[in-house]
Amino acid sequence: MSWRSGSATDEGSHRQGAHAHDLDKPYRSSVGPWVAFYGEGMTQPAHGGNVYKVARERRIPVERIVDFSASINPLGFPATGLRAIRSALKQIVHYPDPDCWQLRQVLAQQCRVDPEMILVGNGSTELIHLVPRALAIKSALIIGPTFEEYAYALMDAGSVVQYVHAKREERFRPPLQEVLRQLSAKRSRLDAVFLCNPNNPTGQAMNRSALCELAEVVERLQGWLIVDEAFIDYCQEQSVVSMLREHPRMVVLRSLTKFYAMPGLRIGYVLAASKIVDRLKDRQPPWSVNSLVHNASCAVLQDDVYARKSRVFMENERSRFVRGLRSLSELRVYPSAANFVLIELPAWTSAGEVTDGLVSKRLLVRDCSTLPGLSMQMIRVAIRTAKENRRLIAALGACLTKRHS
Numbered sequence: 001m002s003w004r005s006g007s008a009t010d011e012g013s014h015r016q017g018a019h020a021h022d023l024d025k026p027y028r029s030s031v032g033p034w035v036a037f038y039g040e041g042m043t044q045p046a047h048g049g050n051v052y053k054v055a056r057e058r059r060i061p062v063e064r065i066v067d068f069s070a071s072i073n074p075l076g077f078p079a080t081g082l083r084a085i086r087s088a089l090k091q092i093v094h095y096p097d098p099d100c101w102q103l104r105q106v107l108a109q110q111c112r113v114d115p116e117m118i119l120v121g122n123g124s125t126e127l128i129h130l131v132p133r134a135l136a137i138k139s140a141l142i143i144g145p146t147f148e149e150y151a152y153a154l155m156d157a158g159s160v161v162q163y164v165h166a167k168r169e170e171r172f173r174p175p176l177q178e179v180l181r182q183l184s185a186k187r188s189r190l191d192a193v194f195l196c197n198p199n200n201p202t203g204q205a206m207n208r209s210a211l212c213e214l215a216e217v218v219e220r221l222q223g224w225l226i227v228d229e230a231f232i233d234y235c236q237e238q239s240v241v242s243m244l245r246e247h248p249r250m251v252v253l254r255s256l257t258k259f260y261a262m263p264g265l266r267i268g269y270v271l272a273a274s275k276i277v278d279r280l281k282d283r284q285p286p287w288s289v290n291s292l293v294h295n296a297s298c299a300v301l302q303d304d305v306y307a308r309k310s311r312v313f314m315e316n317e318r319s320r321f322v323r324g325l326r327s328l329s330e331l332r333v334y335p336s337a338a339n340f341v342l343i344e345l346p347a348w349t350s351a352g353e354v355t356d357g358l359v360s361k362r363l364l365v366r367d368c369s370t371l372p373g374l375s376m377q378m379i380r381v382a383i384r385t386a387k388e389n390r391r392l393i394a395a396l397g398a399c400l401t402k403r404h405s
Contacts, residue, residue, distance in 0.1 A: 050069075051065045051067050051364065054359060054364060058359075058362070060362065064362055065362050065363075065364060066362060066363050066364070066384070066388050066391070066392070067364045067382070068363060068364055068365045068366075068381045068382045068384060068388075068392060069364040069365055069366040069380075069382070070263065070366075070382060071200070071231070071258055071338065071339050071340040071380075071382040071383075072257070072258055072261050072263060072339075072382065073258065073259055073260065073261040073310055073314075073339065074261075074313075074317075074382075074383065074384040074385045074388070075261065075306070075309065075310055075313060076261050077260065077261045077262055077300075078260060078261075078299075078300045078303050078306045080299045080300055080302075080303045080306070081260065081262065081296040081297075081299050081300040081303075082296075083299065084295045084296045084298065084299035084300075085292050085295065085296050087295065088291050088292050088294075088295035088296070089292070091291045091295075092291060092292070094291070095287055096287050096289060096290050096291040096294060097291075097294065098286055098287055098288075100120040100289050100294055101115075102294070102298055103120055103289075103294050103297050103298050103301075104118045104120060106297075106298050106301050106302065107120075107269060107301065110301060111241050111271060112241075112242070113241065113244065113271060114274065116274040116277065117244065117271055117272060117273065117274055117277060118269055118270070118271055118277065119269060119270045119272075119277045119280050119281055119284070120267070120268075120269045120288075120289050120294075121267075121268050121269065121270070121284065121288055121289065122266045122267070122268075122288045122289055123255065123257065123266040123267060123268045124228070124230060124253050124254065124255040124257075124268030124269075125149055125268070126268070126284070126288065127253055127268055127269070127270050127280070128149050128150060128153045128228070128253060129149075129153040129156065129157075130280045130283050130284060131153070131226060131251060131253075131270075131280070132153055132154045132156075132157035132159050132192075133157045133283055134276075134279040134280045134282070134283050135192065135224050135251075135276070135279070137154065137157065137159050137191055137192045137224065138158075138159055138160065138189075138191055139159060139160045139162070139189050139190050139191055139192075140154050140159050140160070140161055140162070140190065140191070140192040140193065140194055141162050141163070141164060141179065141182065141183070141190045141192070141193045141194070142154075142161060142162070142163050142164075142193075142194045143163075143164055143165075143166070143174060143175065143179060143193065143194065143195045143196075143199075144163045144164070144165045144166070144371075144372055144373045145165055145166065145172075145201070145202065145368075145371045145372060145373030145374045146194075146195075146196045146199055146200060146201075146202075146371075147196050147200045147201075147228070148371065150194045150196075150226075150228075154194075159192075162182075162190070163372060163373065164178050164179050164182055165372070165373035166199075166202060166204065166373070168344075168375075171204070171334055171335060172199070172202035172203075172204050172334060172342070173204055174195075174197075174199070174204055174205075174206040174210065176206065176210045176213070176214060179193065179214065180213070180214070180217055183217055183218065183221060183223075184217070188221075190221070190223060191221075191222070191223045191224065192218075192223055192224040192225070192226060193214065193218055193223065193224070193225050193226065194226045194228070195211075195214075195225070195226070195227050195228070196227075196228040196230070197211070197227055197228065197229060197232070197238060197240075198231050198232070198234070198235055198238070198336070198337040198338045200230065200231065200338070200340075200380075201340065201342050201366065201368050201371065201374075201378075201380040202334060202336075202342050203334060203335065203336025203337055203338045203340060203341060203342055204334075204335070204336070204337065205235050205238045205337040205338075206238070207238060208237075208238055208239075208240065208243075211227070211238075211240050211243070212240075212243060215240070215243065215247040215249075215250055216247075218249065219247060219248075219249050222249075223249065224249050224250075224251060225247070225249065225250045225251070226250075226251045226253065227240055227250065227251070227252050227253070228252075228253040229241075229252055229253065229254050230253065230254065230255040230257075230258060230268075231258060231259075231337075231338040231339065232254065233258070233259035233307070233310075233311070234259075234311065234314055234337060234338050234339055235337040235338070238337070239252075240252060241271055244271060244272065244273070248273045248276075250272070251270060251271075251272040251276060252270065252271040252272065253268065253269075253270055254268060254269050254270075254271065255267070255268040256268065256269075256297055256300070256301070258339065259307075259310065260297075260300045260306075262293070262296065262300070265292070265293040265296060266293065267289065267293045267294075267297050314339050314383065317383055317385075317386060317389065318336065318339070318341070318383050320386065320389070321341070321383050321389045321393075322336075322341060324389065324390070324393045325341070325343065325381075325393060325396075327393075328393065328396060328397050328400065329400075330345075330346035330400070331343060331344070331345065331346070331396075331400075332344035339382060339383050340380055340381060340382045340383060341380070341381055341383065342368070342378060342379075342380050343378070343379050343380070343381055344375070344377050344378055345377040345378075345379065345400070346377070346400065347377065348403075349377070349400065349403050350369065350376045350377060351367045351368060351369035351376060351377060351378055351379045352367060352369060352376075353403060354379065354396070354399055354400070354403075355367045355379060357399040357402070357403070358392075358395055358396065358399060361395045361399075363391070363392055363395055365379050365380070365381050365392075366379060366380040366381070366382075367379055368380050
């Protein structure tokens with residue numbers, strides 16, 4: 001049985017590695033191979049990290065799978081969070097705090113904003129889906145290639161989606177000038193720009209000065225700038241949170257899932273002007289965040305030792321991992337500011353073939369070949385422990401040698 005993390009039915013238009021879609025053509029009927037129309041409905045985008053599906057298909061325990069498809073901190077869930085969960089067990093006889101008051105105080109202190117500028121949600125994905133409806137976005141530009149959920153959330157809200165893709169030959173550097181050109185075009189009716197920073201899956205980060213320039217242009221057009229900082233913990237100097245007061249039409253999305261290794265608990269938050277937060281809150285289901293994850297989040301956010309250790313580890317291990325990957329012939333490894341790397345495989349193979357070969361060795365990687373703007377040879381690989389990384393490099397090398405022989 002063939003299995004690919006995050007793969008879906010192929011469509012030729014998304015195998016070309018194109019740089020930008022024509023803005024004269026609304027990107028509605030062909031948003032990507034992970035979206036299909038059945039009357040009024042759409043299929044949801046696939047994500048990495050589905051170890052349970054692989055375990056069922058391979059009939060092996062989940063614990064025997066090494067998941068490189070989900071970019072989670074390899075140091076694991078902090079002990080401070082586990083202690084907080086145990087302490088909070090007695091609270092499950094009560095409904096959770098619908099305002100997440102305590103967590104918003106902790107976040108406000110860390111981010112240096114007012115608590116009224118924060119909305120906590122059941123993972124950043126919930127919040128991504130609230131944004132288009134709450135802000136009444138009709139036409140949005142997504143800077144790609146990037147996380148599919150933005151397009152799905154926008155289309156689900158009835159928005160027209162358009163892309164400007166970073167160029168492969170420029171190592172996927174964020175295409176600021178092309179974005180500004182499209183926004184300034186007379187025919188442009190865009191009312192929002194979505195940007196993941198650092199970007200998933202390319203790992204590239206747009207610097208603060210460029211983001212400031214983009215924010216100013218978007219605001220002059222009375223649009224919204226949505227910045228997803230899910231991986232910003234690994235390059236904090238590029239965060240735009242401190243710019244929120246100067247740019248009231250900016251919305252910042254964040255997640256605790258990746259950095260604190262807690263994807264099973266589901267927690268994320270939005271930072272924005274209080275009026276925007278109120279609009280989002282009005283559309284959020286009640287009791288979206290449970291008591292256990294609320295208490296755990298308060299604890300891990302104040303665990304400075306864990307945070308420092310994680311950043312030092314990632315900086316060092318990412319360099320070692322990239323060197324090891326580049327020692328394999330014909331691989332192209334793109335620079336990354338996050339805890340994952342984008343890899344371009346040799347032209348004589350495909351992401352699907354390699355991911356299937358690796359899953360047979362109980363190693364999961366993210367097949368990115370179906371993402372708009374990427375080619376058939378693209379995979380994304382999380383950075384895990386040194387031992388696990390060496391295992392993946394060896395397995396990938398063996399897989400490529402076997403397929404080329």
